[in-house]
Amino acid sequence: MERTWHKPLPAADLVIRGGRVVDPLSGVDTVHDVLVKRGKVAEVGRALAAPKGAREVDADGMFVLPGFVDLHTHLRTPGREDEEDVASGTLAAAGGGYVRVFAMANTEPVVDTAVVLRGLIETARTEAVVPAGFYAAVTRGLKGEQLTEMAELAEAGAVAFSDDGRPLATAALVRRALQYAKVTGRTIAIHAQDDSLFRGGQMHEGAVSARLGLGGIPPLCESLDVARALEVAAYEEAPLHVHHVSAAATLEHLSRAKAAGLRVTAEATPHHLTMTDEAVASLDSNLKMNPPLREEDDRQALVKALQEGLVDCVATDHAPHAPMSKDVPFEEAAFGTTGLETAFAVLYTDLVKKRALDLGTLVTRMSQAPAAIAGVEPPAIRPGAVADLCVVDPRATWTVIAKGFRSRSANSAFLGRELSGRVRLTVAAGRLAWEADA
Ligand SMILES: [Zn+2]
Ligand SMILES: [Zn+2]
Numbered sequence: 001m002e003r004t005w006h007k008p009l010p011a012a013d014l015v016i017r018g019g020r021v022v023d024p025l026s027g028v029d030t031v032h033d034v035l036v037k038r039g040k041v042a043e044v045g046r047a048l049a050a051p052k053g054a055r056e057v058d059a060d061g062m063f064v065l066p067g068f069v070d071l072h073t074h075l076r077t078p079g080r081e082d083e084e085d086v087a088s089g090t091l092a093a094a095g096g097g098y099v100r101v102f103a104m105a106n107t108e109p110v111v112d113t114a115v116v117l118r119g120l121i122e123t124a125r126t127e128a129v130v131p132a133g134f135y136a137a138v139t140r141g142l143k144g145e146q147l148t149e150m151a152e153l154a155e156a157g158a159v160a161f162s163d164d165g166r167p168l169a170t171a172a173l174v175r176r177a178l179q180y181a182k183v184t185g186r187t188i189a190i191h192a193q194d195d196s197l198f199r200g201g202q203m204h205e206g207a208v209s210a211r212l213g214l215g216g217i218p219p220l221c222e223s224l225d226v227a228r229a230l231e232v233a234a235y236e237e238a239p240l241h242v243h244h245v246s247a248a249a250t251l252e253h254l255s256r257a258k259a260a261g262l263r264v265t266a267e268a269t270p271h272h273l274t275m276t277d278e279a280v281a282s283l284d285s286n287l288k289m290n291p292p293l294r295e296e297d298d299r300q301a302l303v304k305a306l307q308e309g310l311v312d313c314v315a316t317d318h319a320p321h322a323p324m325s326k327d328v329p330f331e332e333a334a335f336g337t338t339g340l341e342t343a344f345a346v347l348y349t350d351l352v353k354k355r356a357l358d359l360g361t362l363v364t365r366m367s368q369a370p371a372a373i374a375g376v377e378p379p380a381i382r383p384g385a386v387a388d389l390c391v392v393d394p395r396a397t398w399t400v401i402a403k404g405f406r407s408r409s410a411n412s413a414f415l416g417r418e419l420s421g422r423v424r425l426t427v428a429a430g431r432l433a434w435e436a437d438a
Pocket of ligand 1: 244291
C-alpha cells in the first residue's frame with residue numbers, strides 16, 4: 001500500500017564521486033563512489049565507470065547519507081498556504097536532506113475525512129518534490145469527541161493517526177482510539193499534554209519562567225499524559241507513538257514500557273536536543289514552542305536516549321507560522337519553530353561535532369528508524385535500492401538567516417546560529433530533488 005506520493009520527475013542518472021558513504025543499515029562507513037542509474041543505486045565501490053549521460057558529482061570530503069525521513073511536519077495545507085504548502089514544504093525538506101515527510105492533520109479543514117485526505121494526495125502527486133505522506137486525525141475536527149472513520153482513512157492512505165496540536169484528553173478516548181487503530185493496522189501517535197497542567201503556560205516551568213514572570217508548563221504536563229497512554233496501550237496491547245518528547249521524566253516511563261515489551265516508539269526534535277529554557281530569557285518568540293524547551297538535565301537525558309535508541313528517531317515538528325503570529329509579544333505568540341532546513345546541521349554541529357552523538361547513530365535516527373516506524377522502505381545506499389540519499393558537506397559553515405529558507409515561513413529557533421554541514425544534493429525516490437547553488 002502506498003504511503004507517500006510525489007510529482008513525476010525524471011529518474012536520476014549520476015555518479016557521486018569519492019564521498020564518505022555512511023549507511024548503518026548496510027554496515028557501510030567508507031569512501032566510495034555511488035552510481036545511480038535510472039533512479040536506483042546501481043553500484044557502490046571504487047573508481048566506478050560513469051555511463052554515458054550520467055552527471056558527475058564531486059563529493060570529495062563530503063558525506064553521502066541515506067536520506068532523512070520526517071515523521072512530524074506541518075505542511076499547513078489545506079487552509080494556511082500563506083505559511084506553507086506541499087510544494088514549499090517538500091522543497092524545504094529536500095533542502096534539508098529529507099526524502100520523505102509525513103504531514104500532520106491539524107489543518108483547516110482538519111484531515112478527518114477521506115475526501116480531505118484524497119485531496120492532499122492529489123496535490124502531492126502534482127506538487128511534492130520529495131514524497132509526502134499524511135496523518136489523519138484521531139477525532140473529528142480534533143475536538144476529542146467522536147472518532148474519525150479510521151478504516152476508511154487508512155484505506156485512503158493515512159500513514160497513522162494523530163490529533164497533534166491537541167492531546168487525547170481522556171483515558172477512554174485513548175482506549176477507543178487504540179482499539180480502532182489496531183483494526184486498521186495503523187498506529188496512534190500522541191501529542192502528550194495534560195490540559196489541566198498546561199493552561200496558561202507559556203514556557204517550561206522553572207527558574208527562568210519564575211524570573212520572567214511567565215506561566216509555566218511543568219514536565220509533569222507531558223510525563224503524566226504519556227504514562228497514562230502507555231498504561232492504556234499496554235492494556236490494549238496496541239502500538240503507540242509519542243510525539244516530541246521533551247522531559248526526562250517521560251523517558252523513564254518510555255524505558256519501563258519498552259522493557260515490558262510494549263510496541264512504543266518516540267521522537268525528539270532538534271530544538272529539544274540542543275536548546276534549553278535559558279535561551280527563552282531573550283523572549284524571542286521563535287523560541288516559544290509546545291512542548292517547551294526544558295532544562296539542561298532534560299536535554300542531556302534526551303541526547304542519551306537518542307544515542308541508546310530509547311528515543312527512536314528525530315522528528316522536526318516543522319511548524320511554519322506567518323509573521324503576524326510571531327511578531328507579537330511572547331505571551332501572544334503562536335507555539336512552534338520551523339526545522340526541516342536546519343535539522344541535520346543543528347544536530348551535526350551541536351551533538352556530533354561535540355562528540356555527544358556519533359554520526360552513524362544520527363543517520364539511523366534521522367533516516368532508517370523513522371522510515372521503519374512509518375512502514376516505508378528504509379533508505380539504504382546499496383545496489384538495487386531506490387536512490388534515497390543526500391550529499392552533505394560537513395566543512396561548509398553557514399549562518400541561518402530569515403531570507404535563506406525555501407519554506408514559506410522563517411520562524412526558526414535557530415536564526416543567527418552559525419552551523420556546520422550543508423546539504424549539497426538530495427535524491428528522493430530516485431529523483432534529483434535538491435541541488436544547492438555552488
Ligand atoms: Zn505536538
Ligand atoms: Zn506538531
